[in-house]
Amino acid sequence: MESFKNKVLLGDCRKVLKKLSDSTVSACITDPPYNYEFIGHKWDDSEIQRRKNRIKDSKTLVKNIPYGSGLAGGVRNERWYRRNRENILEYEDWCLEWATELFRICKPGASVLVFNSTRTIAHVQVALEKAGFYARDIVVYRRSSGIPKGINMEKNLEQKGYANPENWQGWHSCLRSEWEAICVVQKPLVNNYTQTLLEYGTGLFYAKHEDGGFQSNILENIKRDKTPDYNVHCTVKPLELMKKLVDIFVPRVEGTIVIDPFAGSGTTLVAAKQAGIDYIGIEVEPSYIDIIEKRLQSVSELQEMPLLFS
Incomplete structure (x- = not known):
């Protein structure tokens, strides 16, 4: 395991995780592709850019998301709902694949945090539980803003020439999307929290807030980062958010390793390094490795903090 510490490994995490030893990871914080990115497509940068370019000049309000699953529009007939359900089950099976290997490498009591959309977080949790993890919580990350992405029925009826569209003023097909879900699960303890803590240094959350x-479990007022030009990843999480999650869920003891199997642009790894915690990143897209390495190199030794216990 020592040879993998503080490294970013290139490859599909379902394969790369098999190289890691049993019961060695103390925590996982990760942001896998969401379900709308899933159906029948690979997750490399060229595919993401292709799908973003399709909507660049469209009326779509949110243009940084790689749409294209084929599940957003269309006639809501029996075939559409069947295809939607099949996609969900396929996504759940995919989550179970990597979650099974993640379960094996986690220490007892290890916390695992997985970001996902409000629509599919339940399916991610089910997959993690099938792998053996125990559900603990859903943490809410409240973003600074949100945009409604559904149908404005008044305008829809007006454009199509229906009478009295104003009768449907204020009626939409969705609410404003203003938060993301973070599923929190845990590998089962060894008998109780005390024994697990003493044997593995895991199992607890740091629950003292800055104000005392x-x-x-609602995280808000998180400032967004100014992203450097070289960071072309389309869904970069705020560093302040990932640092907060590291502070709460990653134990500060000797031997702690935090893993991110979907490293993306490396924000989890940067947060871990700033806290003086060993990390392992896995990323399937080669061009993102360079972004991660540049960001990790920018973390100076002065920023790193010592472990609380050894």
């Missing part, structure tokens, strides 16, 4: 109160 008790930490909530």
Whole structure:
């Protein structure tokens, strides 16, 4: 395991995770592709750019998301709902594949945090539970803003020439999407929290808030980063957010390793390095490795913090 510490490994995490030893990882914080990115497509940068370019000059409000699953539009007939359900089950099976290997390498009591959309977080949790993890919580990351992406029925009826469209003023097909879900699961403890802590240094959350109160499972007022030009990843999470998750869920003890099997642009790894915690990243897209390495190199030794316990 020592040869993998503080490295970013290139490849499909379902294969790369098999190279790691049993019961060696203390925590996982990861942001896998969401379900709308899933159906029948690979997740390399060329595919992401192709799908973003399709909507560049369209009326779509959110242009940084690689749409193209084929599940957003269309006639809501029996075939559409069947295809939607098949896609969900396929996505759940895919999550189970990597979750099974992740379960094997986690220490007892290890916390695993997985980002996903509000629509599909339940399916991610089911897959993680099938792999053996125990559900603990859903943490809410409240973004600074959100845009409604559904149908404005008043305008829809007006454009199609229906009478009295104003009767449907204010009626839409969705609410404003303003938060992301973070599924929190845990590998089962060894008998209890005390024994697990003493044997593996895992199992607990740091629940003291900055103001002295008790930490909530709603994370808000997180500032967004100014992304450098070389970071072309389309869904970069704020560093402040990932640092907060590291502070709460990653134990500060000797031997701690945090893993991100979907490293993306490396924000989880940067947060871990700033906290003085060993990390392992896995990323399937080669061009993102360079982004991660540049970001990790920018973390100076002065930023790193010592472990609390050894």
